[in-house]
Amino acid sequence: MIVEDDYDGELRYDRPAVGALQALAPEDVVYAGTASKSLAPGLRLGWLVLPARLVDDVVAVKSAAGRLSSSLDQLTLAEFLTSGAYDRQVRRVRLAYRRRRDRLVAAVRAAAPQVRVTGIAAGLHVLLRLPPGQDEDALVTRAARHGLAVEGLSDYRLDGSSGGDGGPALVVGYATPPGHAYSTAVARLCAVLSADG
Secondary structure, three states, X not given: OEEXXXXXXXXXXXXXXXXXXXXXXXXXXXEEEEOOOOOOHHHXXXXXXXXXXXXXXXXXXXXXXXXXOOHHHHHHHHHHHHHOHHHHHHHHHHHHHHHHHHHHHHHHHHHOOOOEEEOOOEOOEEEEEOOOOOOHHHXXXXXXXXXXXXXXXXXXXXXXXXXOOOOOEEEEEOOOOOHHHHHHHHHHHHHHHOOOO
């Protein structure tokens, strides 16, 4: 059994989304999705596309967990999907987040050319590879003093090291700052990353 979590599929900026593997092998793949990035994390709505043989078992486990999803939220999302409004919403947020990512990448490249932007153009985060010898924790702390919440890549490693494949890096989210504060947040990040920041 394969579990396919199409984490950033609807938020690809550099090319069309890759088709779901589940469509190629519906009896061998469980497809998982969520509306948290496209609508709102607070809705706590997601879905599974299951092989037919697993439906009853998954429904039983969900029922036994005693955690019910709001019927009103589910019906609203269903209407949003069938009316085409969800597709329009995804297109709108994809464009908005792509613009935010492009602004962030351009600003970092201009202010801190020693920092490499890596990873695919998708999702709500960008990975900033720091120059060798740069102290990841010190930069995270300095960013916090500037009112920024960034994370070191070492927070995502099992052993907590900042070494390994590519050295120290920062994981920077670009979805959180409200529109009126985004330029300021990007400028503060660039100040932190620049040599005189």
